[in-house]
Amino acid sequence: MRAQACLPLVSICMPIYNGGAYLEPAIRSVLEQGYANLELRIFDDCSTDGSWERLQQIGDARVILERNACNLGPEGNWNRALGAARGKYVKLFHQDDLLLPGCLAAQVDALERHPQAVLAFCRRDIIGPDGKKMLSRGAGLDDGLVALDAVARRCARQGTNIIGEPSAVLLRASSAAAAGRFDASIAYMVDLDYWLRLMAQGPAWYSDAALAAFRVSPGQWSAAIGKRQGRQFSLFLDRLAQGVLRGHGALVAYGKLRSHLNGVLRSILYRTL
Numbered sequence: 316m317r318a319q320a321c322l323p324l325v326s327i328c329m330p331i332y333n334g335g336a337y338l339e340p341a342i343r344s345v346l347e348q349g350y351a352n353l354e355l356r357i358f359d360d361c362s363t364d365g366s367w368e369r370l371q372q373i374g375d376a377r378v379i380l381e382r383n384a385c386n387l388g389p390e391g392n393w394n395r396a397l398g399a400a401r402g403k404y405v406k407l408f409h410q411d412d413l414l415l416p417g418c419l420a421a422q423v424d425a426l427e428r429h430p431q432a433v434l435a436f437c438r439r440d441i442i443g444p445d446g447k448k449m450l451s452r453g454a455g456l457d458d459g460l461v462a463l464d465a466v467a468r469r470c471a472r473q474g475t476n477i478i479g480e481p482s483a484v485l486l487r488a489s490s491a492a493a494a495g496r497f498d499a500s501i502a503y504m505v506d507l508d509y510w511l512r513l514m515a516q517g518p519a520w521y522s523d524a525a526l527a528a529f530r531v532s533p534g535q536w537s538a539a540i541g542k543r544q545g546r547q548f549s550l551f552l553d554r555l556a557q558g559v560l561r562g563h564g565a566l567v568a569y570g571k572l573r574s575h576l577n578g579v580l581r582s583i584l585y586r587t588l
Contacts, residue, residue, distance in 0.1 A: 322352040323427070325419055326402035326488070329410060330392035332360040337411035337530060338369065340446070345408065346375055350419040353377060358396045361386040390499035393481075397491065405486045411530040412482035415440070418526035422485040425520040429460060433490035433517045434510065437526040439483045444532040452529075454478070456521045463514040467559045471552060471566045474573025476507040478519070483527040490516050501554070503547035511559070545571075545578035 327345050331338065345355050355375075359367045359382045370380050387395060396407060404423055408414070422435040438453035454477040455469060470477050478484060484506075494512045499505040510519070549571040552560070556567045 322350070323404060323423060324402040325350060325353040325404045325406065325423060325485075326400035327353060327355045327406050327408050328396035328400050329355060329357045329408045330360065330389070330396045331357060331362065331366060331410040332386075332389075332392070333362045333364040334366040334369075334410040335364055337532075338366055341408070341410055341412060342373065342378070344413040344415070346377065347416075348414060348419045349416070350423070353419065354379060354402065356396065356399055357381070358383065358392055358399070360388070360392045390497055390505065393505070394496045397497065400488060400491075403488055405488050405491055406484065407481035407486075409480065409482050409529075411532065412480065413442070413446075413528040413530070414482065415526050415528060419485070421522060421524070421526055422520075425522065426485065426487055429518075429520055431517045432460060432520045433487050433513045434478075435485045435520040435522070436478045436510075437483050437522040438524060439479055440525045440528040442528045442530050444530070446530070448528075449531070451525055452479070453523050454521055456523070458522055459520065460518040461521055462518050463511060464559055466514060466519065467511060467555055468563070468566060470507065471555070471560060471563070471570035472573070474548060474570050474575075474577045476504070476510075478507060478510045479527075480529045481506055482529065484510065486513065501547050501551050503544055504551040508551065511555075543578070545575035548574035548577075 342355065355377055356379045357370060359370065361383055367382055383392065383395070393407060397405065404426060422437070425435045426432055438451060440451050441449045443449050466477065490513050493516060494509065497505050497509050501508065552567045552570050560567055
């Protein structure tokens with residue numbers, strides 16, 4: 316027991332709104348991680364589908380429930396969740412995603428072994444509404460530390476967010492405090508914008524093992540804004556061209572073309588669900 320008590324506290328912060336059928340498996344995937352020192356903090360943004368009532372049935376001391384007094388929207392609830400974390404490490408976890416076995420142990424170990432790293436991210440499986448794996452998405456990197464400029468360039472070459480969705484990322488809380496709040500001024504880029512701001516402080520650790528699963532379904536927020544993916548990513552590349560991608564005009568132009576193609580492919584994918 317003493318050895319377990321020495322493990323760093325991990326805060327899994329879960330902003331939810333109308334979690335529906337995916338809420339319970341998402342929560343179960345966290346509580347069954349096998350990592351001994353965690354808290355699961357759930358922030359309900361005034362759900363109207365009975366999610367809040369179902370949450371009351373959870374009988375686990377690691378789960379802390381909070382309900383917003385009014386609907387804050389995704390950006391507001393993400394920031395409320397992030398600001399409430401108490402752990403040395405923090406994961407913002409989506410209500411319809413899954414943590415795969417061993418995710419927390421692997422990502423905590425990476426950050427403990429590499430104190431200069433501000434976040435850990437991983438390959439993730441893409442699953443459909445029924446939970447079946449559709450494909451696996453990695454960053455195209457070897458396992459290990461990767462710097463901001465390398466990540467930004469690869470994002471441009473791929474025309475997408477290679478770090479991935481929040482459920483696949485574990486943050487160092489001290490770095491998150493220095494980076495500040497999520498900014499959804501370019502909605503589809505809210506997570507990548509934050510990851511790159513974090514990485515201005517230090518490198519990230521990547522694992523090419525699939526440690527999380529991102530669920531795609533027609534009703535999710537990312538599906539709605541994903542229809543504007545190409546334009547949103549192009550706007551974000553313009554922002555990066557003023558900073559980390561300054562002087563990489565050809566790469567920025569290529570990234571815009573690639574992101575447009577990705578947007579078309581994503582629209583086709585969502586139409587098949």
